Amino acid sequence: MERMEKDDILRKAQERKGADELELEVERRGVALSWQIGLLVCAILWFSKIFTDQPRLDVSGLYFIMVSVSGLYRWHRLRSKKELAWASVGMVIGCVSIAVYLWKLFF
Numbered sequence: 001m002e003r004m005e006k007d008d009i010l011r012k013a014q015e016r017k018g019a020d021e022l023e024l025e026v027e028r029r030g031v032a033l034s035w036q037i038g039l040l041v042c043a044i045l046w047f048s049k050i051f052t053d054q055p056r057l058d059v060s061g062l063y064f065i066m067v068s069v070s071g072l073y074r075w076h077r078l079r080s081k082k083e084l085a086w087a088s089v090g091m092v093i094g095c096v097s098i099a100v101y102l103w104k105l106f107f
Contacts, residue, residue, distance in 0.1 A: 038066060057101035064094030 042063045049056040071087030074080065 035066075035070075039063070055101055055104055057097040057104075061094045061097030061101060064090045064097060068094055 042059050045059045046056050049059065068087045068090035071083050071090060075083035075087055
């Protein structure tokens with residue numbers, strides 16, 4: 001019974017404290033790894049489209065939008081005008097790239 005009370009107190013204290021440094025570092029590394037793998041996959045698709053003579057604007061647009069969403073989130077959390085500027089530029093380039101790709105594909 002006493003052990004359960006100690007565990008409950010410890011759990012409640014950790015919940016109030018929030019995520020510890022190890023959890024934050026694991027999350028940061030996971031996000032960084034997913035961006036690296038995403039870039040690698042986009043690069044493979046981009047080069048395969050070059051060699052098969054297919055338009056590559058969809059892959060480029062997708063990556064620009066992915067990076068821009070990350071920048072918009074950082075701007076939202078940090079209120080950095082630099083983040084907002086770069087994210088906006090990337091979002092415009094990504095959306096225009098995908099729009100041109102779809103226009104060429106369907107018209």
